[in-house]
Amino acid sequence: AEPPRRSYSVTLLPGDGIGPEVVSVAKDVLSLAGSHEGIEFRFSEMPIGGAALDLTGVPLPEETLAAAKESDAVLLGAIGGYKWDSNEKHLKPETGLLQLRAGLGVFANLRPATVLPQLIDASTLKKEVAEGVDLMVVRELTGGIYFGKPRGFGTNHEGEEIGFNTEVYSVSEIDRIARVAFEVARKRRGKVCSVDKANVLEFDTIVTNNIFGDILSDEASMLTGSIGMLPSASISESGPGLFEPIHGSAPDIAGQDKANPLATVLSAAMLLRYGFGEENAAKRIETAVIETLNRGFRTGDIHSYGTTLVGCKRMGEEVLRSVDSEK
Numbered sequence: 001a002e003p004p005r006r007s008y009s010v011t012l013l014p015g016d017g018i019g020p021e022v023v024s025v026a027k028d029v030l031s032l033a034g035s036h037e038g039i040e041f042r043f044s045e046m047p048i049g050g051a052a053l054d055l056t057g058v059p060l061p062e063e064t065l066a067a068a069k070e071s072d073a074v075l076l077g078a079i080g081g082y083k084w085d086s087n088e089k090h091l092k093p094e095t096g097l098l099q100l101r102a103g104l105g106v107f108a109n110l111r112p113a114t115v116l117p118q119l120i121d122a123s124t125l126k127k128e129v130a131e132g133v134d135l136m137v138v139r140e141l142t143g144g145i146y147f148g149k150p151r152g153f154g155t156n157h158e159g160e161e162i163g164f165n166t167e168v169y170s171v172s173e174i175d176r177i178a179r180v181a182f183e184v185a186r187k188r189r190g191k192v193c194s195v196d197k198a199n200v201l202e203f204d205t206i207v208t209n210n211i212f213g214d215i216l217s218d219e220a221s222m223l224t225g226s227i228g229m230l231p232s233a234s235i236s237e238s239g240p241g242l243f244e245p246i247h248g249s250a251p252d253i254a255g256q257d258k259a260n261p262l263a264t265v266l267s268a269a270m271l272l273r274y275g276f277g278e279e280n281a282a283k284r285i286e287t288a289v290i291e292t293l294n295r296g297f298r299t300g301d302i303h304s305y306g307t308t309l310v311g312c313k314r315m316g317e318e319v320l321r322s323v324d325s326e327k
């Protein structure tokens with residue numbers, strides 16, 4: 001008899017700008033990679049961000065949050081655009097993303113930074129340094145100085161005016177982020193570095209607080225030199241995770257079939273690995289991305305001499321071809 005197929009529900013939140021273009025590609029890649037590994041997906045698509053504002057008047061409709069919470073994982077495109085830039089704060093598209101993160105209770109943000117040998121020319125680093133960069137920043141997302149209390153202004157003992165903020169973490173908050181980091185490292189090279197001061201190590205997995213995590217993951221992404229390639233995952237205690245490319249909605253190239261879909265495709269791979277523990281399917285996607293690059297296909301953001309310039313759709317088709325050609 002056929003082995004029972006594993007079945008997962010995934011909420012797709014395409015969002016704004018290039019979001020719909022890259023999510024559409026990632027959905028197809030997820031489906032195909034899943035079908036090779038005995039996995040099937042039930043997809044539902046919901047509005048968020050500017051698209052939701054235009055449709056419903058709010059950046060995160062109740063139905064969208066409810067669908068996201070009920071599903072096994074959430075795949076998000078990008079949010080925001082010029083059109084809504086002058087909106088009041090609570091009517092900004094980006095508010096929808098903050099509400100979604102809070103609603104899902106995602107407390108750990110996983111940001112890999114990998115320099116693929118195929119794209120080493122795109123890195124801001126010297127080749128010798130960029131070579132082999134492959135690290136993961138595990139950033140605490142719900143605590144720390146962003147939410148610090150007490151904060152405010154006052155006077156010190158000398159009567160001088162001061163400003164202050166407080167970094168507070170409970171033992172349980174540190175416990176849960178550390179657990180995530182160790183689990184992540186176990187799937188990687190088994191090394192964790194806790195960042196609280198300058199260390200000189202061979203990094204593999206870095207676990208850190210909210211603010212250092214923000215800085216480090218942005219810096220790490222600069223190393224790789226290609227924002228269109230970088231995925232992320234945000235993990236909750238027991239509910240669905242949130243998976244999204246680190247880039248924004250890139251309104252300058254939206255609707256032109258120019259976006260690099262690989263960051264979102266790689267986010268789909270993270271969804272399989274960290275959301276469902278489906279390592280084989282995750283690997284299948286990552287291998288297909290590398291194979292597609294090996295076959296010379298590049299979108300504009302990673303294009304260089306001697307490679308084949310393609311659009312978002314075509315890049316997607318080539319990744320599908322690569323997924324199918326794996327054993």
Ligand code: ATP
Pocket residue numbers: 018079080227228229246247248249250251252253258259260261263299301
């Ligand atoms: P955020 O919305 O997160 O604040 P941002 O608006 O500063 O980010 P992005 O939208 O991420 O910036 O994009 C900055 C520029 O990088 C874009 O204008 C676009 O030219 C380019 N870019 C971003 N993502 C991609 C992609 N997937 N493919 C190609 N180019 C991209």
Ligand code: MG
Pocket residue numbers: 079080081248249250
């Ligand atoms: Mg933006």
